Amino acid sequence: MKVSKFGGSSLADGHQLQCVFDIIKADDTRKVIVVSAPGKRFKDDTKVTDLLLTYAKATIEDTDATDIIETIKDRYHAIGNHFDLPAYELADIDEQIDHLARKHYRSFDYLFAAFAAHGEYLNAQLIAKVFTHLGVPARFVDPKEIGLRVDDNARSATFDTKSYNTIAELDLSTSERLIVPGFFGYTENGDIATFSRGGSDITGAIMARGLSADLYENFTDVSAIYAVNPSIIENPAAIKQMTYDEMRELSYAGFAVFHDEAIIPAIQGGIRINIKNTNDPEAPGTFIVPPTEVQQTRPVTGIANSNRFSALYLHRYLLNKEVGFTLRILEILKKHNISYEHMPSGIDDLTIIFDKTLLTQEQVDGMLEDIAATIKPDTLKWLPSYGIIMVVGEGMRNRIGALTDIVTPLKEHGISLQMVNQGASEISIMLGIQPDLAERAVKAIYDNIFKMV
Amino acid sequence: MKVSKFGGSSLADGHQLQCVFDIIKADDTRKVIVVSAPGKRFKDDTKVTDLLLTYAKATIEDTDATDIIETIKDRYHAIGNHFDLPAYELADIDEQIDHLARKHYRSFDYLFAAFAAHGEYLNAQLIAKVFTHLGVPARFVDPKEIGLRVDDNARSATFDTKSYNTIAELDLSTSERLIVPGFFGYTENGDIATFSRGGSDITGAIMARGLSADLYENFTDVSAIYAVNPSIIENPAAIKQMTYDEMRELSYAGFAVFHDEAIIPAIQGGIRINIKNTNDPEAPGTFIVPPTEVQQTRPVTGIANSNRFSALYLHRYLLNKEVGFTLRILEILKKHNISYEHMPSGIDDLTIIFDKTLLTQEQVDGMLEDIAATIKPDTLKWLPSYGIIMVVGEGMRNRIGALTDIVTPLKEHGISLQMVNQGASEISIMLGIQPDLAERAVKAIYDNIFKMV
Numbered sequence: 001m002k003v004s005k006f007g008g009s010s011l012a013d014g015h016q017l018q019c020v021f022d023i024i025k026a027d028d029t030r031k032v033i034v035v036s037a038p039g040k041r042f043k044d045d046t047k048v049t050d051l052l053l054t055y056a057k058a059t060i061e062d063t064d065a066t067d068i069i070e071t072i073k074d075r076y077h078a079i080g081n082h083f084d085l086p087a088y089e090l091a092d093i094d095e096q097i098d099h100l101a102r103k104h105y106r107s108f109d110y111l112f113a114a115f116a117a118h119g120e121y122l123n124a125q126l127i128a129k130v131f132t133h134l135g136v137p138a139r140f141v142d143p144k145e146i147g148l149r150v151d152d153n154a155r156s157a158t159f160d161t162k163s164y165n166t167i168a169e170l171d172l173s174t175s176e177r178l179i180v181p182g183f184f185g186y187t188e189n190g191d192i193a194t195f196s197r198g199g200s201d202i203t204g205a206i207m208a209r210g211l212s213a214d215l216y217e218n219f220t221d222v223s224a225i226y227a228v229n230p231s232i233i234e235n236p237a238a239i240k241q242m243t244y245d246e247m248r249e250l251s252y253a254g255f256a257v258f259h260d261e262a263i264i265p266a267i268q269g270g271i272r273i274n275i276k277n278t279n280d281p282e283a284p285g286t287f288i289v290p291p292t293e294v295q296q297t298r299p300v301t302g303i304a305n306s307n308r309f310s311a312l313y314l315h316r317y318l319l320n321k322e323v324g325f326t327l328r329i330l331e332i333l334k335k336h337n338i339s340y341e342h343m344p345s346g347i348d349d350l351t352i353i354f355d356k357t358l359l360t361q362e363q364v365d366g367m368l369e370d371i372a373a374t375i376k377p378d379t380l381k382w383l384p385s386y387g388i389i390m391v392v393g394e395g396m397r398n399r400i401g402a403l404t405d406i407v408t409p410l411k412e413h414g415i416s417l418q419m420v421n422q423g424a425s426e427i428s429i430m431l432g433i434q435p436d437l438a439e440r441a442v443k444a445i446y447d448n449i450f451k452m453v
Numbered sequence: 454m455k456v457s458k459f460g461g462s463s464l465a466d467g468h469q470l471q472c473v474f475d476i477i478k479a480d481d482t483r484k485v486i487v488v489s490a491p492g493k494r495f496k497d498d499t500k501v502t503d504l505l506l507t508y509a510k511a512t513i514e515d516t517d518a519t520d521i522i523e524t525i526k527d528r529y530h531a532i533g534n535h536f537d538l539p540a541y542e543l544a545d546i547d548e549q550i551d552h553l554a555r556k557h558y559r560s561f562d563y564l565f566a567a568f569a570a571h572g573e574y575l576n577a578q579l580i581a582k583v584f585t586h587l588g589v590p591a592r593f594v595d596p597k598e599i600g601l602r603v604d605d606n607a608r609s610a611t612f613d614t615k616s617y618n619t620i621a622e623l624d625l626s627t628s629e630r631l632i633v634p635g636f637f638g639y640t641e642n643g644d645i646a647t648f649s650r651g652g653s654d655i656t657g658a659i660m661a662r663g664l665s666a667d668l669y670e671n672f673t674d675v676s677a678i679y680a681v682n683p684s685i686i687e688n689p690a691a692i693k694q695m696t697y698d699e700m701r702e703l704s705y706a707g708f709a710v711f712h713d714e715a716i717i718p719a720i721q722g723g724i725r726i727n728i729k730n731t732n733d734p735e736a737p738g739t740f741i742v743p744p745t746e747v748q749q750t751r752p753v754t755g756i757a758n759s760n761r762f763s764a765l766y767l768h769r770y771l772l773n774k775e776v777g778f779t780l781r782i783l784e785i786l787k788k789h790n791i792s793y794e795h796m797p798s799g800i801d802d803l804t805i806i807f808d809k810t811l812l813t814q815e816q817v818d819g820m821l822e823d824i825a826a827t828i829k830p831d832t833l834k835w836l837p838s839y840g841i842i843m844v845v846g847e848g849m850r851n852r853i854g855a856l857t858d859i860v861t862p863l864k865e866h867g868i869s870l871q872m873v874n875q876g877a878s879e880i881s882i883m884l885g886i887q888p889d890l891a892e893r894a895v896k897a898i899y900d901n902i903f904k905m906v
Binding site for chain 1: 701702705713714717720770771777779780783784786787793794795796797798799800801802804852853854856857860861863864867868869870871872873874875876878881882883885
């Protein structure tokens with residue numbers, strides 16, 4: 001049995017959904033289908049999730065939402081009409097869209113979560129109707145029905161692993177395909193809470209593990225995961241297979257193909273993952289598998305880069321003589337509800353690296369003010385934009401000289417680094433770099449390593 | 454005016470003290486002399502400080518201390534007798550040694566501190582007597598007299614910078630040389646508290662800054678600081694001059710010539726330091742100066758290595774998603790009164806590096822137990838011995854490719870690294886390595902970099 005998850009671009013319109021239908025129909029073992037909300041149909045299109053968030057805002061502000069509601073309905077209608085779905089089936093979807101604004105929510109956060117989740121919630125219902133209509137019986141499965149429980153973090157929820165027991169009870173002996181909306185679960189109080197954006201991958205992984213699937217297929221719009229971003233290197237090497245940990249490190253540093261939290265249930269359940277292309281389903285795609293299944297041939301599997309970081313640099317003599325020095329800094333971070341990513345230190349220096357997408361200017365200002373007042377550093381610098389490159393490969397475990405192959409081409413190209421962090425993870429080397437140099441650096445490293453092989 | 458500090462090996466016996474006397478006599482501007490306790494006269498000799506610690510232990514345990522007391526007295530007698538010092542002058546020293554065991558102490562820690570400090574305390578008195586006897590008038594200056602105040606940390610005290618005001622009042626217009634014992638100060642309660650071992654360097658630096666000396670001479674038993682440990686490389690390059698920050702980084706990682714905390718008062722006061730050899734006083738030695746005074750000619754100034762570290766490795770999925778994760782670890786460290794040195798992190802991994810000389814097995818066991826119980830990591834490893842190599846040079850600031858010159862020779866020699874940390878400090882690169890590979894690695898890096906120039 002396979003769990004097959006389809007992303008927003010694979011479900012953007014009727015034409016795409018036809019491809020999905022063909023894929024499902026072709027293989028009876030594709031039993032559980034996890035779906036995203038309809039994504040972009042063209043470059044400047046708006047995703048249904050974003051339309052729903054605009055609708056949510058209008059609801060809170062009590063402004064006229066007629067236009068946005070129509071736009072949302074049109075998206076679902078266009079898909080339904082592509083398959084000549086009867087009008088009453090679409091009326092049921094419309095009714096739920098209208099009803100969203102009239103429900104009671106525990107807080108604005110839960111309101112936003114519920115509106116956003118309806119992108120998937122309604123799409124899963126619609127897809128079940130379409131498939132049945134096309135002659136492949138399908139049933140919508142509400143995450144509530146299978147006890148998909150999450151914590152109280154309304155818009156960045158964490159999955160409760162106890163739910164695996166209830167998910168495992170789902171009856172798979174039926175001839176119906178089971179259509180599960182991705183991206184959200186229910187809190188103990190029965191409210192909808194969503195994972196972070198892109199979180200349908202997480203639902204897919206949870207279902208695959210809960211049901212002990214033989215394979216978790218993750219359908220998207222690329223035929224493989226490439227060793228480097230194709231916008232930097234033309235026709236880069238495709239990755240045929242990699243380990244869970246490699247995928248996790250690459251996702252973290254910018255490989256957006258697969259959500260970095262979605263790997264955890266797969267690791268824990270030993271579920272093999274196959275990234276595939278909805279528009280090229282015959283291509284083998286990329287397999288993400290346990291380390292024992294991989295025959296490594298190259299030292300480096302992939303090179304990722306991301307500019308989503310900021311950094312704080314702090315200097316004070318004798319800073320690490322003091323027991324509890326970093327503790328005081330972390331207490332300041334906690335006070336402002338700031339999470340940090342990495343904290344490389346020298347003798348008298350400390351650099352703290354943050355994910356800037358998780359920070360507001362207010363948090364940054366408050367943190368810097370408190371650090372200046374409490375810690376009294378000699379130097380305190382804030383770098384609003386900080387690039388990170390991650391060179392990842394199981395082949396680097398214990399491999400002597402991996403770092404040489406990375407820094408030598410940078411020297412040759414006159415590119416300087418702000419930070420090098422090797423050693424905490426055995427399968428990756430992390431480089432800190434000025435964001436405007438990152439792409440040149442990735443290119444230099446790629447050319448050196450992938451030409452060597 | 455110069456402050457001249459002499460280490461224990463320069464004061465080990467009468468012959469050495471004669472050299473010190475000649476150095477002082479030769480230059481009238483050597484006005485303030487800071488002295489250590491008598492050190493080792495030969496390889497297997499015992500330092501007077503260690504004899505005093507044995508005496509302290511006997512006092513606490515109330516066991517017979519007659520022999521150890523005689524041994525201590527003999528050391529001072531041997532020096533006095535070398536210069537035919539009158540017997541009554543030595544009787545005064547003897548009386549203070551006997552009296553040590555009869556005084557009241559606030560705690561065992563303060564008892565140990567007071568006994569240890571008497572190595573310097575008595576030696577400074579003896580040296581003032583000897584110099585005066587030899588025709589160079591000298592006066593013993595008790596740190597109490599000049600208000601050299603420290604905090605309550607009995608055996609690893611931190612200096613109170615308010616004392617600079619009282620030190621500045623010391624009358625230098627006298628024709629006498631002023632002999633100041635190193636290593637200790639007085640707490641607010643009037644108790645003796647010592648700096649960490651080797652702390653006479655700190656007293657010298659404090660005196661030089663408090664008195665705005667033109668130069669702080671630090672006499673020891675080497676004619677220069679070398680770019681690398683001479684036990685690893687034969688006839689290594691001597692460092693003619695380096696910056697404060699370079700010295701600080703090198704001291705931290707094993708260059709024992711100069712105490713790493715002693716550099717701070719010099720930095721803050723802009724005091725130039727000259728490391729010189731008591732047995733080769735004409736040699737220029739090594740100057741440690743503000744960065745503006747250095748004309749840099751090489752990319753790397755020195756390479757230090759130290760095996761005094763331990764490391765903890767911890768892996769748990771999603772560990773850095775959680776605000777306050779590291780905070781909980783640091784709270785555990787604080788509970789066990791453990792200070793850490795560095796904390797490089799990956800996505801799901803954290804390595805914490807400790808100075809093992811500051812840890813007891815009991816602390817380690819308690820910490821590991823609490824981390825296992827509270828954090829529940831997937832993996833928790835303790836590496837009792839962890840080597841650190843520090844490659845230091847102002848020339849590395851913004852220099853592209855510094856890392857390449859370090860890691861390439863390691864690759865050629867087949868030496869693998871456990872950790873690389875570049876970036877928190879701009880003038881150094883820190884490498885983590887298996888202790889048994891450290892010397893080979895230092896040799897490979899030295900040969901590559903110092904042959905290139």
